[in-house]
Amino acid sequence: MNATLFYAAAALGAVVLYLMMEQRPAAFRAALTVSGLAAVGLMLNAVARSAPAPEGLPSPGPVFWLHVLLAFVAVAGAARMVTHPRPVYAALYFVLVILAVAVNFLLLEAEFMAFALLIVYAGAILITYLFVLMLAQQSGDRATRGEESAWYDRTPREPVAALLLAFVVLAATSDALFGRDRGTEWEASPAMTSRANARAWQRLDDMPGLLLAQAKEVGAAADDPSAKDAWKNAQLGVGPSGKRLEIAPGGERATAYVRVEDTVKPVELGGDQAPVNSQALGHALVAEFPVSLELAGVILLMALFGAVVLARRQMEMAEDERRAAAGLPRIGDELQAGRGGAA
Amino acid sequence: MPAAILADAPLAPAMPATLQLTLCLSVILFGIGLVGFLTRRNMILMFLSTELMFQAAALAFVAFGRLWMDLSGQLMVIFILTVAAAEAALALGLVVLLYRRKETLSNEAWAELKE
Numbered sequence: 509m510n511a512t513l514f515y516a517a518a519a520l521g522a523v524v525l526y527l528m529m530e531q532r533p534a535a536f537r538a539a540l541t542v543s544g545l546a547a548v549g550l551m552l553n554a555v556a557r558s559a560p561a562p563e564g565l566p567s568p569g570p571v572f573w574l575h576v577l578l579a580f581v582a583v584a585g586a587a588r589m590v591t592h593p594r595p596v597y598a599a600l601y602f603v604l605v606i607l608a609v610a611v612n613f614l615l616l617e618a619e620f621m622a623f624a625l626l627i628v629y630a631g632a633i634l635i636t637y638l639f640v641l642m643l644a645q646q647s648g649d650r651a652t653r654g655e656e657s658a659w660y661d662r663t664p665r666e667p668v669a670a671l672l673l674a675f676v677v678l679a680a681t682s683d684a685l686f687g688r689d690r691g692t693e694w695e696a697s698p699a700m701t702s703r704a705n706a707r708a709w710q711r712l713d714d715m716p717g718l719l720l721a722q723a724k725e726v727g728a729a730a731d732d733p734s735a736k737d738a739w740k741n742a743q744l745g746v747g748p749s750g751k752r753l754e755i756a757p758g759g760e761r762a763t764a765y766v767r768v769e770d771t772v773k774p775v776e777l778g779g780d781q782a783p784v785n786s787q788a789l790g791h792a793l794v795a796e797f798p799v800s801l802e803l804a805g806v807i808l809l810m811a812l813f814g815a816v817v818l819a820r821r822q823m824e825m826a827e828d829e830r831r832a833a834a835g836l837p838r839i840g841d842e843l844q845a846g847r848g849g850a851a
Numbered sequence: 852m853p854a855a856i857l858a859d860a861p862l863a864p865a866m867p868a869t870l871q872l873t874l875c876l877s878v879i880l881f882g883i884g885l886v887g888f889l890t891r892r893n894m895i896l897m898f899l900s901t902e903l904m905f906q907a908a909a910l911a912f913v914a915f916g917r918l919w920m921d922l923s924g925q926l927m928v929i930f931i932l933t934v935a936a937a938e939a940a941l942a943l944g945l946v947v948l949l950y951r952r953k954e955t956l957s958n959e960a961w962a963e964l965k966e
Contacts, residue, residue, distance in 0.1 A: 521879075525886060548879065555875040559868040575869050579876040586880050586903055590887030595896055595956075602899055605880070609906050612873060616917045618925045625909075628932050633902070633939045640943045641895055644950045660892035660957035670889035674882040681878050685871055704920035785925075792922040793929065800926075804933040811937030818944035 510558040511686055517550035518678055522671045528591040529664040541584075548583045552576060558686040571615055578615075582608035591664075593657040595641050599634060606630050620786040698758075705759025708782040711791045712762075713753040715783065720744050722781040723764040727773060738769045745772035753777075873914040881907035893956045894949070898942045905935050 524544040532540065585604035592598045606629045613622035664670075712719050720743070728739035744752045745767035754763045764775045783791065793801055831837070880903060887900030909928045916924020946956070953960045 518882075525883070529890065551879065552872055552875055555871045556868045559871045572869050572872070575872045575876075579872060579879075582876055583879050583883070586883040586887075589903065590883055590891065590896075590900060595893055598896055599899060602903065605903065605906060609910055612876070612910060613913055615869070616873065616913050618913045618917070618928070621909075621913060621925050621928050624929070624932065628936060629902075629906075633936060636939055636943055637895060637899060640947055643947060644895070644956055658893075658956070660955070660959070661896075663892065664890035665892050667886075667890050670886045673889065674885045677885060678878055678882045681881070682875070685874055685878065700920060707921075789922055789925055789929075793926055796923070797926055800930060804930055807933060807937050811940045815940045815944045818941070818948055821948065 510554045511682075514551055514554040514682060514685075515679060517547045517554065518675060518682075521547035521551070522675050525587055525591070526667055526671055528587060529667050531593065531662070544587060545580060545584065548580060552579055555682075555685050575612070575615060578608045578612050582612075593662045595657070595661060596638065599637050599641060602637075603630050603634055606634070617785060619784075620789050702757075702759040705782075706755055708788065709753060709755045709759065709762045711783050711788050712777075712781070713751075714791060714795065715787070716744060716752075718783065718787065719753060719764060720766070722777060723766045723775045726777060726781060727766055727768070727775040730775070735768070742766045742768045747772070747774065870914050870918050874911060877907045877910040877914065880904075880910065892958055894946050894958050895943070895956060897958065898939070898946070902935060902939070905931055 521544060524540055524547060527536075527540055528544070582605050585601045585608065589598045589601040589605065592601060606625060610622045610625045610630075613619075613625060712722070723744075724739055724742050727742065728736055731739060743766070745765040746752055747754055747763065747765035752765055754765075756762060760779070762777045764777055765772050766775055767773075782788075884900045884903030884907060887903060888897055891897050891900060909931050912924040912927045912931070914924075916922065916927075949961060950956060
């Protein structure tokens with residue numbers, strides 16, 4: 509039932525997207541906007557209704573509605589991006605999509621990725637796109653022929669086939685969305701939660717400096733004020749089980765052992781002392797994916813070389829044209845002549 | 852985790868409905884990006900549409916990572932960003948090169964792949 513509603517709404521959205529591809533009068537555009545947003549709302553409704561609602565989980569609150577709002581903003585920005593006749597506006601609508609996705613990342617507890625996305629995408633990649641757009645499309649360009657944009661920006665290519673293909677891809681991938689309809693287990697089991705907690709504490713254990721700092725802060729606050737100086741010089745100790753950090757059953761809390769003036773004291777750590785997102789992400793990046801990290805560096809280096817090679821070729825072309833205009837032989841010909849002379 | 856102000860609770864299971872909303876958004880964005888890649892004739896905007904598809908994939912990675920309470924999803928997004936940055940640098944360099952040759956951004960000027 510929900511799946512049928514989802515596909516019907518997706519079909520409506522496809523029709524709206526098709527109609528958005530040509531220039532329309534203002535009243536028609538408003539009707540398109542309303543029906544497009546309605547299609548997105550119906551799709552979200554179908555998906556949210558199919559979500560399992562197990563006992564003990566919170567009912568839809570502000571976070572849920574913020575997700576809905578962000579989905580509307582992102583889809584509206586994306587639809588306008590692929591249909592806007594002026595490329596610069598399309599790029600700016602993509603910035604809107606990135607903003608919505610970044611806030612979505614914040615809601616999904618990916619704080620570092622949210623800001624990295626803003627800095628790298630909105631700050632660097634999009635500016636590069638805008639530079640190239642402005643470099644390649646000056647006003648009065650002969651491609652635009654007096655119109656406000658070039659013909660190839662106003663005329664979509666094979667819109668019906670593209671929308672049909674996108675609909676098929678959507679239908680195939682959305683199969684994973686319908687939790688209750690397909691009897692999929694979406695809720696986190698206690699075992700999964702305790703495993704995630706254990707991983708978080710393991711990360712803290714791998715970072716002795718952070719562990720000591722957190723334990724000192726908590727321990728000094730719990731102890732009486734006269735022992736403050738002793739806590740300042742505290743070192744990590746070893747507990748009865750031979751470990752410096754012992755995870756409590758269930759993983760909600762952990763006990764660190766700190767040596768304060770020759771006595772080993774246990775310090776109870778809670779969720780506030782677990783590594784925050786950026787600390788955990790940095791640890792995981794280096795500890796779990798070192799080879800991928802190196803490969804990413806190699807890819808970036810290769811892209812740098814590639815960009816330099818492409819830019820150099822441009823300069824040579826311009827140089828060749830100038831030489832040809834002055835009646836001089838081209839650089840390549842001169843080189844070949846020189847090589848022939850040496851042989 | 853003091854940074855989790857907006858989230859439900861530190862190290863707590865997320866609400867399935869919000870995850871499915873995010874995945875739904877990811878699927879829709881991917882579809883729109885695909886449509887943009889196929890219907891746009893401007894080479895720069897075709898590449899921009901692939902960036903939209905990258906965004907959709909990144910959103911799905913983060914949502915599934917949140918579901919399994921694992922950081923691997925977010926790490927994948929770092930690599931997606933890397934590839935997107937590399938792609939933007941190379942693709943835009945090529946587009947500028949092609950524009951210098953034919954003075955148009957239409958991809959149909961290069962339909963025959965020869966000069």
